[in-house]
Amino acid sequence: MGVYNLLVIFLLVSGLFFFFAGAVGILRFPDFYSRLHPAGKLDTMGLFTSMMAMALWVVHEWTLGAILTALKILLIVAFVFITSPTATHAIVDAGVRAGLLPWAKDSREDPT
Amino acid sequence: MKTFALITVLLLGGLLFYGTPDFPDWGDPASPASLHVSPYYIEHAVEDTAVPNIVTAVLADYRGYDTMFETAVIFSAGIACLFLLRVYRRKSARTRLYRHNLTGVTLRIAKGGKLPEGSAEFERIDSVWVPYDMIIKVTSRLIVPFVQLFALYVIAHGHHSPGGGFQGGVIFGAAIILYALSNDLRRAFRRLSEKAALLASAAGVLIYVGTGLLCLLLGGNFLDYSMLAEMLHTDAIMARSHGILIVEIGVGLAVMAVMVSLYYNLSSAGRHDEGL
Numbered sequence: 149m150g151v152y153n154l155l156v157i158f159l160l161v162s163g164l165f166f167f168f169a170g171a172v173g174i175l176r177f178p179d180f181y182s183r184l185h186p187a188g189k190l191d192t193m194g195l196f197t198s199m200m201a202m203a204l205w206v207v208h209e210w211t212l213g214a215i216l217t218a219l220k221i222l223l224i225v226a227f228v229f230i231t232s233p234t235a236t237h238a239i240v241d242a243g244v245r246a247g248l249l250p251w252a253k254d255s256r257e258d259p260t
Numbered sequence: 261m262k263t264f265a266l267i268t269v270l271l272l273g274g275l276l277f278y279g280t281p282d283f284p285d286w287g288d289p290a291s292p293a294s295l296h297v298s299p300y301y302i303e304h305a306v307e308d309t310a311v312p313n314i315v316t317a318v319l320a321d322y323r324g325y326d327t328m329f330e331t332a333v334i335f336s337a338g339i340a341c342l343f344l345l346r347v348y349r350r351k352s353a354r355t356r357l358y359r360h361n362l363t364g365v366t367l368r369i370a371k372g373g374k375l376p377e378g379s380a381e382f383e384r385i386d387s388v389w390v391p392y393d394m395i396i397k398v399t400s401r402l403i404v405p406f407v408q409l410f411a412l413y414v415i416a417h418g419h420h421s422p423g424g425g426f427q428g429g430v431i432f433g434a435a436i437i438l439y440a441l442s443n444d445l446r447r448a449f450r451r452l453s454e455k456a457a458l459l460a461s462a463a464g465v466l467i468y469v470g471t472g473l474l475c476l477l478l479g480g481n482f483l484d485y486s487m488l489a490e491m492l493h494t495d496a497i498m499a500r501s502h503g504i505l506i507v508e509i510g511v512g513l514a515v516m517a518v519m520v521s522l523y524y525n526l527s528s529a530g531r532h533d534e535g536l
Binding site: 237 | 395399402403406
């Protein structure tokens with residue numbers, strides 16, 4: 149059981165790490181488009197690992213109810229996997245349509 | 261004027277701070293809020309109404325009168341938005357844009373030109389915002405049914421878990437708004453027209469009030485669902501449970517329709533021709 153708990157803890161901590169890195173990335177990246185990169189990808193990844201941890205923790209006791217709960221948790225992951233990239237895509241699309249230029253290394257002014 | 265406002269705010273804040281120590285302690289069983297009816301609800305809700313979720317029992321049964329007027333408030337918000345924003349006068353001076361579906365070429369028709377109905381080759385598009393995004397359309401087409409199913413689940417499962425008419429109605433409305441956002445307003449009108457949305461919002465309130473009136477006609481108090489027992493072929497306790505469900509369906513219908521009609525009016529500035 150020790151290895152099982154360690155696996156759950158590892159997944160949970162790595163999920164937290166991804167969320168934290170995503171938050172740092174949103175704050176640190178130079179412009180709108182590159183900020184969407186951590187916002188979209190790392191949140192999805194962090195959600196994936198932490199939800200996997202929860203699903204594993206729930207099936208700790210192997211009953212039908214626990215398995216159904218774990219499947220529901222995995223369903224959340226599936227929906228976020230579909231919707232999160234789409235949302236990022238739509239936001240980038242809106243930025244391009246609104247005429248926001250991507251940041252380049254030699255840009256003088258500080259873009260927001 | 262600014263200093264006057266500051267003095268007022270400081271005085272009021274000081275008064276509030278002065279009054280704070282008189283509040284009962286956190287979770288104090290002797291506080292006024294937990295003395296009168298709360299113990300009764302906590303002890304008797306399940307045996308009175310057969311609803312495990314006490315919040316739902318209080319919301320839709322013990323205090324059903326209150327919730328009825330909450331629904332009426334939402335309905336009147338939708339009506340108020342309609343009266344404030346809706347514009348019925350058609351302006352034909354606007355130019356229209358059409359997209360040729362096969363080639364993607366956009367045509368701009370200045371005046372008078374109208375598309376034959378049911379043309380598969382051309383499609384009318386919005387003049388300010390021209391989304392042609394297969395990814396978003398396909399994703400929303402994939403997601404919308406699940407969102408709607410979840411909304412129905414939230415409405416129907418309010419007896420046992422957090423949920424109920426308000427939450428489920430909002431989720432259902434959000435599904436339709438997502439459809440309207442990912443396609444366009446005209447396509448959403450084909451699914452749920454303005455008239456249908458308004459009728460549904462009124463029908464939701466009518467279901468709620470009608471249930472109450474039915475109880476009154478059957479000889480009980482207003483919204484006393486146990487009077488419906490014979491009609492529903494159950495005993496009085498289960499009748500209260502079913503009555504809550506009927507009322508929640510009405511609430512969900514009203515909230516969903518009001519959300520959608522608010523979106524229709526706000527996104528197109530009341531003109532209902534081109535929207536987000």
